[in-house]
Amino acid sequence: MGSNGENVHAKTTRLMVELVKGKEFATQLQNLLHKPVEEHGPLLAEELALQILRSFTETLSVLSSCTGSSAQISAVDGGGSGGGSACSGETKKKVKDRRGCYKRRRTSDTWERVSSTMEDGRTWRKYGQKDILNSEYPRCYFRCTHKPEGCKATKQVQRMKGNPILYRTTYFNHHTCKQAQSYLPHLIIHSDPPEPNLISFQDNNNNNNIPSKQDDRNSQKPAINISPVVKQEDTQSDIQDLSDAKPTLPWQEIIGPETIGYKPEWAPMRSSYQEEVVSGFHSCESTSLHGLDMEVNQLGDIDNLHYFDDKMY
DNA sequence: CTCATTTGACCGGT
DNA sequence: ACCGGTCAAATGAG
Numbered sequence: 001m002g003s004n005g006e007n008v009h010a011k012t013t014r015l016m017v018e019l020v021k022g023k024e025f026a027t028q029l030q031n032l033l034h035k036p037v038e039e040h041g042p043l044l045a046e047e048l049a050l051q052i053l054r055s056f057t058e059t060l061s062v063l064s065s066c067t068g069s070s071a072q073i074s075a076v077d078g079g080g081s082g083g084g085s086a087c088s089g090e091t092k093k094k095v096k097d098r099r100g101c102y103k104r105r106r107t108s109d110t111w112e113r114v115s116s117t118m119e120d121g122r123t124w125r126k127y128g129q130k131d132i133l134n135s136e137y138p139r140c141y142f143r144c145t146h147k148p149e150g151c152k153a154t155k156q157v158q159r160m161k162g163n164p165i166l167y168r169t170t171y172f173n174h175h176t177c178k179q180a181q182s183y184l185p186h187l188i189i190h191s192d193p194p195e196p197n198l199i200s201f202q203d204n205n206n207n208n209n210i211p212s213k214q215d216d217r218n219s220q221k222p223a224i225n226i227s228p229v230v231k232q233e234d235t236q237s238d239i240q241d242l243s244d245a246k247p248t249l250p251w252q253e254i255i256g257p258e259t260i261g262y263k264p265e266w267a268p269m270r271s272s273y274q275e276e277v278v279s280g281f282h283s284c285e286s287t288s289l290h291g292l293d294m295e296v297n298q299l300g301d302i303d304n305l306h307y308f309d310d311k312m313y
Numbered sequence: 314c315t316c317a318t319t320t321g322a323c324c325g326g327t
Numbered sequence: 328a329c330c331g332g333t334c335a336a337a338t339g340a341g
Contacts, residue, residue: 125316125317125318126317126318126319127318127332127333127334127335128319128320128332128333128334129318129319129320130330130331130332130333132330132331133329133330133331139331139332141332141333143333145317154332156332
């Protein structure tokens with residue numbers, strides 16, 4: 001980087017163009033959200049959201065090329081082991097050939113999900129967190145709370161580089177615990193007071209569990225954010241940052257008042273997606289993940305679910 | 314007291 | 328040698 005000023009200038013211009021475009025799309029989307037869905041239909045909003053994402057992707061791509069490295073940033077690249085560094089983020093560490101080359105082996109039981117929420121209807125226990133080279137955000141490691149029972153499902157969650165509102169979650173291994181078999185969270189949007197925009201997840205099996213005590217404990221966590229207006233009524237341990245006073249509820253912002261009530265004053269107006277990378281199948285997983293995705297997508301959220309085979313990643 | 318999270322240390326893959 | 332993943336003691340909340 002810095003080796004060719006002309007290119008940098010051109011790229012800066014391109015960045016500006018992309019960002020302006022993204023802002024325009026976001027503005028259009030915002031305006032759209034103040035109109036009844038019947039007027040424009042759901043597809044237009046989705047198209048705008050896609051344009052915004054595209055703008056982000058392009059911006060990240062330009063930023064990536066600024067480094068002059070092999071960094072590859074995409075809309076779903078959370079800056080994991082292969083992530084690149086930002087233009088301004090010239091690493092102070094001496095860079096050797098092996099740096100950033102490490103890649104965890106992937107199997108067919110590994111898949112990745114990019115989401116505005118790390119919610120997946122499972123109960124997880126955090127067992128580690130690491131700062132990842134060239135990544136702005138730490139990677140958090142979770143295992144199924146039923147590991148003592150033999151469940152080998154794990155997941156990694158990391159905020160996406162350049163788009164920290166998105167979570168990338170990588171899942172590893174299937175759930176073998178039985179709790180998840182019966183676990184079928186159902187996304188419910190509460191439009192009634194006292195908690196406007198309240199969204200809760202309830203399973204179909206009367207798992208009417210109290211919110212985990214992690215809920216407020218996790219307010220320290222940087223990586224996992226669920227809006228406080230999202231209420232979890234299951235024993236989902238990865239509902240975190242519920243106490244965070246500055247929530248992000250992407251689908252909420254995207255779908256606007258017509259769908260779920262109203263956008264709170266404090267809700268930041270931005271194209272917000274969170275990255276969730278999940279690894280491995282819960283063998284106990286039945287429908288919760290996909291069911292949730294479906295619900296969220298219906299609300300305008302954009303999830304990217306990537307399955308890995310041995311060669312991907 | 315119990316249990317989840319944090320975080321530095323260690324291990325093993327690349 | 329480096330880096331990511333996991334372990335486990337320390338810490339803290341309920």
